Amino acid sequence: MGPLYKFGFFGHFSSLMxxxxxxxxxxxxxxxxxxxxxxxxxxxxxxxxxxxxxxxxTTIVVAMxxxxxFSLFGWIDFSKVYIxxxxxxxxxxxxxxLGIGFIMGGYCPTTSIVxxxxxxxDGLVFIFGMMFGVFAFAExxxxxxxxxxxxxxxxVRLPQILHLPSGVIAFLVCLIAIGAFxxxxxxxxxxxxxxxxxxxTKRFKVTGAIILVILGLVLMIANPDKAMTKDQEKVxxxxxxxxxxxxxxxxxxxxxxxxxxxIGDDEGC
Amino acid sequence: xxxxxxxxxxxxxxxLGVVLLASFYTMGRGLGASSPIARITAVSLDTVASDxxxxxxxxxxxxxxxxxxxxxxxxxxxxxxxxxxLFSAFMANRIKGEIGRGPSITAVPRLLLAFGGGAFSGFAAxxxxxxxxxxxxxxxxxxxxxxxxxxxxxxxxxxxxxxxFRKEWL
Numbered sequence: 525m526g527p528l529y530k531f532g533f534f535g536h537f538s539s540l541m542x543x544x545x546x547x548x549x550x551x552x553x554x555x556x557x558x559x560x561x562x563x564x565x566x567x568x569x570x571x572x573x574x575x576x577x578x579x580x581x582t583t584i585v586v587a588m589x590x591x592x593x594f595s596l597f598g599w600i601d602f603s604k605v606y607i608x609x610x611x612x613x614x615x616x617x618x619x620x621x622l623g624i625g626f627i628m629g630g631y632c633p634t635t636s637i638v639x640x641x642x643x644x645x646d647g648l649v650f651i652f653g654m655m656f657g658v659f660a661f662a663e664x665x666x667x668x669x670x671x672x673x674x675x676x677x678x679x680v681r682l683p684q685i686l687h688l689p690s691g692v693i694a695f696l697v698c699l700i701a702i703g704a705f706x707x708x709x710x711x712x713x714x715x716x717x718x719x720x721x722x723x724x725t726k727r728f729k730v731t732g733a734i735i736l737v738i739l740g741l742v743l744m745i746a747n748p749d750k751a752m753t754k755d756q757e758k759v760x761x762x763x764x765x766x767x768x769x770x771x772x773x774x775x776x777x778x779x780x781x782x783x784x785x786x787i788g789d790d791e792g793c
Numbered sequence: 794x795x796x797x798x799x800x801x802x803x804x805x806x807x808x809l810g811v812v813l814l815a816s817f818y819t820m821g822r823g824l825g826a827s828s829p830i831a832r833i834t835a836v837s838l839d840t841v842a843s844d845x846x847x848x849x850x851x852x853x854x855x856x857x858x859x860x861x862x863x864x865x866x867x868x869x870x871x872x873x874x875x876x877x878x879l880f881s882a883f884m885a886n887r888i889k890g891e892i893g894r895g896p897s898i899t900a901v902p903r904l905l906l907a908f909g910g911g912a913f914s915g916f917a918a919x920x921x922x923x924x925x926x927x928x929x930x931x932x933x934x935x936x937x938x939x940x941x942x943x944x945x946x947x948x949x950x951x952x953x954x955x956x957x958f959r960k961e962w963l
Contacts, residue, residue, distance in 0.1 A: 526817070526818040526819065526821070527817065527818060527819065527820055527821025527822075528818065528819050528820075529819060529820045529821055530820075530821045539820060539866055540864075540866060540869040541869075542819050542820060543820075543866045543867070543869035543870040543872075543873060544869050544870075544872060544873040544876075545873065546812055546815060546816050546819075546824070546870060546873065547824075547869065547870035547871060547872060547873020547874040547875075547876070547877060548873040548874070548876050548877035548880070549808075549812045549873075549877055550809070550812055550824055550870070550873065550874045550877060550926075551873065551874030551875060551876065551877030551878035551879075551880075551881070552877035552878065552880055552881045553805050553808050553809050553812065553877075553881075554805075554809075554874070554878060555877070555878040555881035555882050555885075555887070556799065556800045556805055556881050556885070557799060557800060557802050557805040557806075558799035560878060560882065560887075561893060562893035562894070562962075563893060563894075563895065563962060564799075566955075566958075566961075566962045567962070569951050569952055569955035570955060570959070570962065570963060575799075575802045578802035578803055578806060579802045579803075579805055579806040579809065580806065580925075580929070580930065581806065582802070582803050582805075582806025582807050582809075582810060583806045583807075583809040583810045583813060583930055583934070584810070584930060584933045584934045585810065585934075586806070586807050586809075586810025586811060586813075586814070586934075587810040587811075587813040587814045587817070587930070587931075587934035588933070588934040588935075588936065590810065590811070590814035590817075591814065591817055591934060591935065594814070594817075594818065599818070600817065600818055604821050605817050605821045605822070605935065606821055606822040606823075607932070607935050607937050608922060608923060608927075608928065608931075608932050608937060608939060608940065609939070610937065610938045610939030610942075611922065611939065612939065612942065614920050614921055614922070615921050615922075615928075615939045615942050615943040615946070616942060616943075616946050617917075617920060617921075617946075618917045618918070618920040618921025618922075618943065618946075619917070619921060619942065619943040619944065619945070619946025619947045619949070619950060620917075620946045620947075620949060620950035620953075621913050621914075621916065621917035621920070621950065622913070622914055622917035622918060622921065622924065622925070622946075622947050622950065623946065623947040623948060623949060623950020623951035623952075623953075623954070624910075624913050624950045624951065624954050625910045625911065625912070625913030625914035625915075625917055626910070626914070626925075626947065626950075626951045627910070627950075627951040627954055627955050627958050628906050628909055628910035628913060628954070628958055628961075629906060629907045629908075629909065629910015629911050629913070629914060630893060630894075630906075630907060630910065630961075630962075631907075631910070631911075631914075632914065632924060632925040632926075632947075633826040633827045633830060633914060633915075633918060633924040633925065633926070634826035634871075634874060634924070634925065634926045635925075636911070637826065637871060637874055637875055637878065638874065638875075638878035638882075639893065640875075641875050641876075641878045641879040641882065642878060642879070642882035642887050642888050642889070643882075643888050643889045643890045643891060644891060644892065644893050645890065645891070645892050645904070646892045646893050646894065646903055646904055646907040647893070647907075649904050649907040649908050649911065650907045650908070650910060650911035650914075651830065651911060652908060652911065653907060653908040653909060653910060653911020653912040653913075653914070653915065654827075654830045654911040654912070654914055654915030654918075655830060655833065655834040655837070655911075655915060656908070656911070656912045656915065657911060657912040657913060657914060657915020657916035657917070657918075657919070658830060658831045658834040658835075658915045658916070658919055659834055659838065660912065660915075660916055661851065661915070661916045661919040661920065662834075662835075662849050662850075662851040662852045662919075663849075665849070665850045665851035666850045668920075669850070672920065677938070677939075679937070680937070680938040680939070681935065681936045681937055681938060682936045682937075682938055682941065683936060684938075685938055690936060693936055694936075697936075705803075721798040721799040722798060722799045722800045722801045722802065723801070724801045724803055724804070728801070728803070729803070732803060
C-alpha cells in the first residue's frame with residue numbers, strides 16, 4: 525500500500541533515485557509539449573495558444589482521479605500524502621506576483637529550467653533572477669514573517685470548505701476542465717495566427733471528454749471519502765497519544781514543536 | 794507522431810498526471826521546482842558570507858547538521874527534469890542557443906525583463922511556499938484550498954498585466 529516511502533519500502537538514497545526518474549519524465553514531457561518556449565507559454569495570456577491550460581488542467585484532473593481511485597481501492601493511504609497547509613494571504617499575493625513574474629519573464633520556475641537546457645539564454649537569466657528573488661525574500665524575511673504566516677488555516681481541502689464529498693468535487697472539476705478546454709479552443713480559433721503543432725483530432729477530444737465524465741460520475745457514486753476516513757480512523761489513536769502526552773510533563777516545548785513540523789517546508793515545493 | 798514537432802497537449806498532460814500520481818504513490822508527496830533554486834541560492838551565498846547566510850531567519854532551515862543542503866529530494870527531481878528536458882530537446886533537434894522573445898523586442902531589454910520576472914517568481918514562490926508545480930499542480934490535484942486560490946491568482950496576475958508586456962511577446 526502506498527505511499528511506499530512512508531511505509532518504509534525504501535530509504536533516503538533510493539528516494540533520490542526515484543526523484544531522478546520522476547524528474548526526468550517531468551522535464552521530458554514539459555519540453556515535448558513546448559513548455560520550454562516562452563512565446564508558447566505567454567501566448568496563453570494573449571488568447572493565442574492555450575497549451576499551458578490544457579497541459580496543467582489535464583495533469584491536475586488525471587492525478588486527482590488517480591489519487592481518489594487509489595484511495596477507493598485501498599492502494600494508497602491518503603492521510604499519509606503530504607498536503608501543503610493553506611495560508612490564505614501569502615497564497616493570494618504570492619500567486620499574483622508569480623503571475624506577473626510569468627508574463628514578465630516568460631517562464632515559471634520549472635519551465636525556465638527546461639528552457640535553459642535547450643539553450644535559451646533568457647531561461648538561464650530567469651533562473652539568476654529567481655536566485656536574486658530568493659535572496660531578497662531571505663533578507664526581508666524578518667520584517668514580513670507576520671504576513672508570511674497570516675491567514676493560516678491548516679490543511680484544508682475543498683470538500684471541507686464546500687461541504688461536498690470529494691467524489692462530487694472531482695466530478696465538478698472534470699466538468700470545469702472540459703468547459704475550460706472548450707473555451708480555450710474556441711478562443712484559439714479566433715485569435716491564433718499560426719498553425720498549431722500537435723493539435724488533437726476531434727475524435728480524440730470527444731473520447732477524452734466522455735472518459736472524464738464517466739470516471740467523475742463513478743467517483744461521485746462510489747464516494748472515496750468513506751475509504752479515506754477509514755484510513756484516518758486507523759491513524760487516529762496514534763494522534764491521540766501525541767495530544768495527550770504533553771499534559772503529563774513538558775507542555776510548552778511539545779506544543780511549540782508541532783507547528784514547526786507542519787510548516788517545515790520539507791515536503792512542499 | 795512527428796518527433797520534431799510539439800506533442801498533443803492533452804496527451805502530455807495526462808502523462809504528467811501519471812508522473813504526479815507516481816510521485817504520490819511512491820513518496821507521498823508531489824513535484825516541485827522552486828525550493829531547489831532556494832537551496833542553490835543558499836549554497837551560493839554560503840560560499841560568500843557563511844555566517845550571514847546560516848544566521849538568516851529564512852535560509853537557516855536549509856542548513857542541517859546531518860545532511861548537505863543539496864542532499865534533498867526536490868534537488869534531485871530538478872536535476873532529473875533538466876536531464877529529461879535536455880533529452881527531449883535533443884531528440885527533437887530543438888537545442889539551439891537563442892533568446893526566446895517576440896519580434897518587436899531586442900535582446901538586452903528581453904534579458905532584463907527575464908531577470909526581473911525571475912526575481913518576482915523567486916520571491917513569490919518563497920512567499921507562497923511553492924510554485925506552479927509544487928503548489929498549483931500538486932495541491933490542486935489533492936483538492937487543497939490554498940492551491941486552487943494560488944493557481945487562480947497566478948492566472949489573474951498574468952492576465953491583468955499581460956497588456957503591459959505585449960511588446961515583449963507579440
